[in-house]
Amino acid sequence: MLSLQRSSTFLAREQRLSSYRDLTGTYRSKRRDVSVSVRSSGGGERTTRASASASAAAAARGIVMESTNGSVIKEVVDRKSTVGGGVQDAYGEDRATEEQLVTPWSVTVASGYSLLRDPHHNKGLGFTEKERDAHYLRGLLPPVVATQELQERKAMHNLRQYEVPLQRYMAMMDLQETNERLFYKLLIDHVEELLPIVYTPTVGEACQKYGSIFKRPQGLYISLKEKGKILEVLKNWPEKKVQVIVVTDGERILGLGDLGCQGMGIPVGKLSLYTALGGLRPSACLPITIDVGTNNEKLLKDEFYIGLRQRRARGQEYAELLEEFMSAVKQNYGEKVLIQFEDFANHNAFELLEKYSKTHLVFNDDIQGTASVVLAGIVAALKLVGGSLADQRFLFLGAGEAGTGIAELIALEMSKQTNAPLEECRKKIWLVDSKGLIVSSRVESLQHFKKPWAHEHEPVKTLLEAVQAIKPTVLIGSSGVGQTFTKEVVETMASLNKKPLILSLSNPTSQSECTAEQAYTWSEGRAIFASGSPFGPVEINGKTFLSGQANNAYIFPGLGLGLIMSGAIRVHDDMLLAASEALASQVAQENFDAGLIYPPFTNIRKISAKIAAKVAEKVYDLGLASHLPRPENLEKFAESCMYTPIYRNYR
């Protein structure tokens, strides 16, 4: 038996790096040979055995260990990666640095049978002959070695056999859970086809049925039961170098309302887009659902419901849990971790953003991400509609997070362009909520986020009357209620404008204010239309009409990448404006010619890199960057940071 001699520095290093919690606290190997004395982070001595083949690597680069069945190899490596100062493991995956390994868990990578069941490293039939020898895979796979391209073709072929979108969603989730790189290769290469599956609209249905389709847990669940222990819960998550968290409390999932704990599908879906569209490493992404109960009676009675069976906690109890969560995140991951709030109900969304934007790197996707994407679409649409932003009159149906968020960013941009006071710019923007047009006589009873939009006007009850009274050039739906842009509403817009700009933003498709077909038919093909969830081409009198997807998916992946690569510590409105400008500039003449105001999603990675570069530029300009020096070419740097799903060759 060969004993590795270790210096005290090395031991100290291992104290942080090499502890691995298994049930017995020991490591044994059938394969013999190397015995390494290490200390656990709890301070106890452990004897670790590693195979002879691993011993060279152990001596050269740290420590390699195998478990009883020879299936788990643990490595500590010290090669720097490009983004955020991580390291790469034996498989070339970016991993946490020593300092980042702050928990009892540490880096583990598998071989043999376990490797085939490790979604981060599994390649299925893609393992080469050499890898099959080196990683104890002989006999565990059929003889054929397939290229990743062949696997991709097969997976797409199989996926297309399913006619029901939810089945495709489940097949995609299975793939993500078995072979992560293949999952992302599919998603990146077939983004237009698969976005509606892993994202809106299908993800909405998946959340509604999450309890029944639930197989393996994804993401982290933090419920009221974990109060007082949230830091410990965070430490149970296996990845230590987390850079983005998407968190929901499930109270307003898309336009579907309170889905409680089953809202988890949203953070999972959003983060898969962070990787596919924005190039963040999957291991850097952490989906979280905060479960404070649900007021959805149907779910409370559903025997398959997976969340707390109680009504929602409110007030102090809610605030305390969120406060504990926010400080635990900062304590565990530092102040550069990006926290994206998603699908909270209005009251909490505004309050959380207001409170934590001063102390954390946070943004609310529904308020700010949606605002940025819609502003980009409007700015681009001016090329088709004519006139400047300040020449337009805006009418919103819906005065919640999306409506007021978009309205404010439009006013901000208008104010920048014209030098007019923000107050004046706001007067060109009108909002309708469930009680009618928001006017000054209602101001006392309005929630605080609606007050800036209470302009002088006599009361108006319905949307149709509001359209007739305000005569908007742009109509925006963000109410979460489907079919509210009626034939009369669209016809009135078309009678007032040569090219009415109509945006039906609510998700999923069932909640869209009108369909593409309705918008084009009722406006006699003159509307410029985009929607939150996608619509296919529409044919009217032999002419084909396309419509774009005004969805925050255009913005948050690039925005997040820009914030992370610059090491931003706060989000500023100017960064949202920069993201918006970058997106608007990506609409090509051929898109305009087709009546589109957004570029196609097929180029999204390039678009995200451009958005990231513009956002990072703002972060540096505002002195909010912590990654110094500033790279010379931010766009190239953004591209170089992006994760690619191509299989790695395993050493």
Ligand SMILES: O=C([O-])CC(=O)C(=O)O
């Ligand atoms: O998820 C989406 O498709 C867009 C969004 O944030 C929402 O509707 O809440």
Ligand SMILES: [Mg+2]
């Ligand atoms: Mg959302």
